[in-house]
Amino acid sequence: MNVDALSDHLSKYVVDILKKRGIERLYPPQEEAVRKGLFSNKNLVVAIPTASGKTLIAELAMIYEVIRGGKCLYTVPLRALAGEKFEEFSKWEEIGVKIGISTGDYESRDEWLGECDIVVTTSEKADSLLRNEASWLRNLSLLVVDEIHLIDSAKRGATLEVLIAKLKKLNPNLRIIALSATIPNADEIAEWLNAELIKSEWRPTPLYEYVFYPGRLLKFENGFLREVKAESSIERLIVRTLEEGGQVLVFESTRRNAESYAVKISGYTKEFVEDNSDVAEKVLEENEGEMSRKLSECVKLGSAFHHAGLLNSQRVAIEKAFREGRIKVLVATPTLAAGVNLPARRVILKSYRRYDSGAYAPIMVSEYKQMAGRAGRPGLDEYGEAIIVTKTRDEALKVAERYLAGEPEKVISKLGSETHLRFHTLSLISEGIASSFEDLLDFYSTTFFAYQNEFTLEWEIRRIVLQLEKWGMIVEYAPTSFGKLVSKLYIDPLSGFIFKEELSKFDELSDLAMLHLICRTPDMELLSIRKADGWIENELENLREELTYYPSIYSAEYDFFLREFKTALCLYDWINERDEDIICEKYGIAPGDLRRIVETAEWLMHSLRRIAEHLSHNLASKALKLEMRLKYGVKEELLDLVKLKNVGRKRARKLYNAGIRNLEDLIQNRKIAEKLIGSRIVEKILS
Ligand code: ADP
Secondary structure, eight states, X not given: XXXXXXXXXXXXXXXXXXXXXXXXXXXXXXXXXXXXXXXXXXEEEEEOOTTSSHHHHHXXXXXXXXXXXXXEXXXXXXXXXXXXXXXXXXXXGGGTOOEEEEOSOSSOXXXXXXXXXXXXXXXXXXXXXXXXXXXXXXXXXEEEXXXXXXXXXXXXXXXXXXXXXXXXXXXXXXXXXXXXOOOTXXXXXXXXXXXXXXXXXXXXXXXXXXXXETEEEEEEETTEEEEEEEEOOHHHHHHHHHHTXXXXXXXXXXXXXXXXXXXXXXXXXXXXXXXXXXXXXXXXXXXXXXXXXXXXXXXXXXXXXXOTTSOHHHHHHHHHHHHTTOSOEEEEOTHHHHSOOOOBSEEEESOSEEXXXXXXXXXXXXXXXXXXXXXXOTTTOSOEEEEEEOSSHHHHHXXXXXXXXXXXXXXXXXXXXXXXXXXXXXXXXXXXSOOSHHHHHHHHTTSHHXXXXXXXXXHHHHHXXXXXXXXXXXXXXXXXXXXXXXXXXXOOHHHHHHHHHHHHHOSOOOHHHHHHHHHTSTTSOOOOOOTTTTHHHHHHXXXXXXXXXXXXXXXXXXXXXXXXXXXXXHHHHHHTTOOHHHHHHHXXXXXXXXXHHHHHHHHHHHHHHHHHHHTTOTTHHHHHHHHHHHHHTOOGGGHHHHTSTTOOHXXXXXXXXXXXXXXXXXXXXXXXXXXXXXXXXXXXXXX
């Protein structure tokens, strides 16, 4: 179908924009979407491979909606993706469509988004906006859910299905368009949403799949394996791709393996690279620690590694350079497959295992399909190739049967767990969506969980209601002010209860005890204990007096407690201005991990502060200071300085030590400041 045909439903201007983007004809699945009611009020579930044009289907539906005077919400699973989509959609501003993005702090309403026609957000943020009564979410006419197959995610899937059910309830005429990877039970999702299903294996570039074992490459075709050629090594496979002008994406099981393979392969990529020095510099802009230096060296030579320990700015720089073809080989851990969209001619799974919670486990078939789906850059490569590396012929055959011939796993609702039900039940009562037991059952009966399961959650919900009552969060299916606050803060009710209990026991707490308190909540991501962490117990001996809680060394909780204590110590070092690289080395983490932990801690300290304020507890002001100190990573005396734009913890310390303690001092001692941190920076701060 030629895009000119769309001008009946959209307008000539819209078609012109598509053409400007190089889109002349619709892909077959897109055409099918049009046939099945893209330009109508019908709900759609689109389950097609990566890069086969899902986003465009959603864009066309949204523009159609906006032209009709409607308002759209587009939800994504990751913050990084929200930014990507926002940028993509901003192209429509040319025809007057207003695009907004909301990924910031919880406990805000972002009412200005009411002005936007299309808002991009993560599902958690959308849920938190609902809890904070953002009025514009009650005027939605179209909801687009990207990556709906993530309903299967143990951690985040429940929020996704509850969000959909809530928005449907609040906007009875809401149209839903759900985008999914190819999953075997897409029909279930479609039936749940009362939607037309568009399911296809069509790809803009064909995908060829292989298994490798030393000396041999086997191609999978029409259900059979065929020996194609003798191949001496993976490195040969990679170099051959580079010689033909392609790029390679390699998946490794652990961060350490990803890093060392990126280093190894840089010896080969260096022949193919021009000048990457600007990217290499960018990688060192925020941090110059060991990991960052290693990454920067790799980038110079045309390779890179990608894992959750990278800083955000590093990740963005690497992804951009890879898209531009300047990084030839990217070695990633499996987390990448679920996130950003980075196609390459060849995808090589050096390992089909992943390392998680202390153990190796084979990846799921669906994960393999996601990874393999990245092979073949549309418009650049004639085809894509995915290769799984094994050690022996036997292993190769087994792997081929499991991954190449196998179907991805079904998507299964994870809403049934107590933690998720507790979290969402409080929000349903707080938002007034449910004000009786029947209301709760009614609501849960509209979820994907209820669609998939014969039994209801009656018994579990009764128990959770009793618990929330005991914790003082609800009374007879109405929220208390405390319950409402906990729901708006977007923390687990158990965290709220732990905070309240602890505040009721103590008038004063040390900095370390406050940090330990937030580490004792289920919302905190805890560091793990390594073999080399014997020093933690020595530290515990010295600091025991400061803590309000420590279990006996013989108790079952002791190991867990050590992790809490280690995490609290890490945060303590951070707010006492220990150097970032030293912290990373001491605790065995990467800069990206530190930032993530600190961000979560800031949100929990904010919650503790708000609860302390609610209880008129005198620790509220201390919690506020700690919240700020976590945000900036400084001692209290630097708070006035770090609040200034362009002043981070290092610059603030330099200024403070020279007697400059706030903006006034800075203006009066401009010359000294310029000597310390450079005249350009001072100019920026003052302007
Ligand atoms: P998905 O969301 O399915 O992973 P995208 O929608 O991001 O895939 O599409 C991948 C790429 O293909 C994008 O660069 C997009 O602009 C392009 N594209 C989509 N539809 C068409 C089309 N009909 N013709 C040409 N390019 C297209």
